[in-house]
Amino acid sequence: MGYKGVGLPTHTATTTRTKPSKMYKEKEDVVRWIFKFVGRRKKILFIISILVFIRVLYVWHGEEGQKVEAPHSDSTNKEPLSNIHNNLSYVGKASKAFRPRPPPYFRGYTLPPDHPCNRFKLPPPPADKKRTGPRPCPVCYLPLEEAIALMPSSPSFSPILKNLTYIHEKPLNRKTEFGGSDFGGYPTLKQRRRYFNIKGTMSVHCGFVKGRQPGRGTGFDINEKDLLEMKRCRGIVVASTVFDAFDDVKSPSNISKYSEQTVCFFMFIDEKTESSLKRDKRFNRTTKKVGLWRIVVVHNLPYTDGRRNGKVPKLLVHRLFPNSRYSLWMDGKLDLVVDPHQILERFLWRENVTFAISRHYKRFDVFVEAEANKAAGKYANASIDFQVDFYKKEGLTPYSTAKLPVTSDVPEGCVILREHVPISNLFTCLWFNEVDRFTSRDQISFSTVRDKIAARTKWNVSMFLDCQRRNFVVQRYHLADQEKLKKKPKETKSNGHTPSTGIGQQRFA
Numbered sequence: 329m330g331y332k333g334v335g336l337p338t339h340t341a342t343t344t345r346t347k348p349s350k351m352y353k354e355k356e357d358v359v360r361w362i363f364k365f366v367g368r369r370k371k372i373l374f375i376i377s378i379l380v381f382i383r384v385l386y387v388w389h390g391e392e393g394q395k396v397e398a399p400h401s402d403s404t405n406k407e408p409l410s411n412i413h414n415n416l417s418y419v420g421k422a423s424k425a426f427r428p429r430p431p432p433y434f435r436g437y438t439l440p441p442d443h444p445c446n447r448f449k450l451p452p453p454p455a456d457k458k459r460t461g462p463r464p465c466p467v468c469y470l471p472l473e474e475a476i477a478l479m480p481s482s483p484s485f486s487p488i489l490k491n492l493t494y495i496h497e498k499p500l501n502r503k504t505e506f507g508g509s510d511f512g513g514y515p516t517l518k519q520r521r522r523y524f525n526i527k528g529t530m531s532v533h534c535g536f537v538k539g540r541q542p543g544r545g546t547g548f549d550i551n552e553k554d555l556l557e558m559k560r561c562r563g564i565v566v567a568s569t570v571f572d573a574f575d576d577v578k579s580p581s582n583i584s585k586y587s588e589q590t591v592c593f594f595m596f597i598d599e600k601t602e603s604s605l606k607r608d609k610r611f612n613r614t615t616k617k618v619g620l621w622r623i624v625v626v627h628n629l630p631y632t633d634g635r636r637n638g639k640v641p642k643l644l645v646h647r648l649f650p651n652s653r654y655s656l657w658m659d660g661k662l663d664l665v666v667d668p669h670q671i672l673e674r675f676l677w678r679e680n681v682t683f684a685i686s687r688h689y690k691r692f693d694v695f696v697e698a699e700a701n702k703a704a705g706k707y708a709n710a711s712i713d714f715q716v717d718f719y720k721k722e723g724l725t726p727y728s729t730a731k732l733p734v735t736s737d738v739p740e741g742c743v744i745l746r747e748h749v750p751i752s753n754l755f756t757c758l759w760f761n762e763v764d765r766f767t768s769r770d771q772i773s774f775s776t777v778r779d780k781i782a783a784r785t786k787w788n789v790s791m792f793l794d795c796q797r798r799n800f801v802v803q804r805y806h807l808a809d810q811e812k813l814k815k816k817p818k819e820t821k822s823n824g825h826t827p828s829t830g831i832g833q834q835r836f837a
């Protein structure tokens with residue numbers, strides 16, 4: 329008798345031996361089983377060791393994952409700056425170790441307590457009796473390398489609204505109470521009210537309604553080569569316009585080599601401005617550029633009013649650049665003099681907001697702003713009155729400290745900083761719809777759209793000081809005003825509204 333695979337001696341019975349007892353056979357079986365087990369125990373112990381090691385490794389990884397995985401959070405949460413730097417340096421190293429997954433949303437950060445920007449305070453305005461108009465003030469920017477490193481890797485949280493699509497109408501439905509256009513569509517007042525009822529998925533009027541893709545047969549048409557370049561812009565876009573040869577085109581300055589290579593600079597012009605620009609020595613006919621600006625000629629403009637045409641790229645930049653993450657819009661009369669990464673870090677990322685605009689340096693109340701527009705002849709008085717009365721019936725009240733922490737109802741709308749998340753895209757779509765329905769004076773409709781969205785969500789607009797805006801853009805006169813000033817004696821040119829120089833920037837290491 330034997331066991332396969334075990335070398336035990338066999339026992340043969342002889343005539344001289346007595347028959348083994350039953351107890352003896354049981355003992356013999358036990359002994360043989362023990363010898364067999366001893367022969368295999370090294371293999372068994374080895375297998376057990378491997379299983380234990382795998383189990384310990386799995387538990388260790390699970391605990392590490394719980395430590396680094398960021399939970400879903402809204403945009404009010406803050407993350408220490410040191411943690412962000414640690415994560416950046418950790419992810420940047422080539423290693424086979426477990427890597428933390430990026431958080432689902434950008435949660436903001438705070439500068440270290442001893443950082444100079446935390447101690448920074450605005451100095452009092454210089455005492456200059458000859459100059460009473462607006463002027464720039466110092467701004468605490470981070471060094472360029474820090475600002476670039478702090479660019480969020482994940483999008484910011486968009487409260488409630490997660491999926492936003494845009495209405496395409498063919499043929500157009502012109503049945504509406506009043507207002508609208510072939511470019512923006514003719515949403516009814518019922519649709520307008522529904523758009524302010526924020527939901528997870530929404531489809532709204534947002535310009536370009538005659539075509540499925542902006543720039544192709546929609547009005548505000550752009551050639552295919554330029555559309556392709558706009559589609560390729562996936563990071564930061566700086567955009568501006570000059571229509572009716574109203575301003576000259578001047579390239580941004582003080583821009584880093586890194587931003588020159590990674591940021592998209594697009595200047596939209598009409599055919600009239602193109603004719604004027606061809607006589608400018610700064611215009612490169614081969615590259616179609618003026619300095620950093622890529623010049624894009626727009627055809628089939630949707631409006632007869634150049635100011636209203638300018639609202640298309642101003643408010644609908646997310647539609648023209650569908651793959652971009654951030655945008656900096658600036659009027660054609662402005663010259664950019666600070667790197668876009670530093671501007672976005674200071675006014676968007678550090679503040680943990682998705683929309684920032686400067687407030688008017690002097691006016692805070694919509695009713696006061698409307699009267700100033702009427703006095704300056706910016707639009708027909710009857711149209712302004714109709715718009716303000718409409719908002720008043722909806723609940724618009726004069727600005728007061730009771731609206732704090734909201735600091736103003738009137739923006740200085742020549743610069744807009746945005747992150748292209750659904751809620752900020754909805755805001756500019758609905759703001760554009762008001763401009764399309766009522767007057768083109770977007771300062772009048774701004775607070776109504778802002779407050780209606782804020783009433784439904786935790787989202788709001790950040791409004792920084794106008795003197796801070798004047799720090800990173802230099803404001804020039806329109807061409808017509810420049811011609812008038814040339815005809816005046818030199819001693820009368822300093823009239824309290826001289827374009828700012830951008831002097832007084834503060835950058836701290």
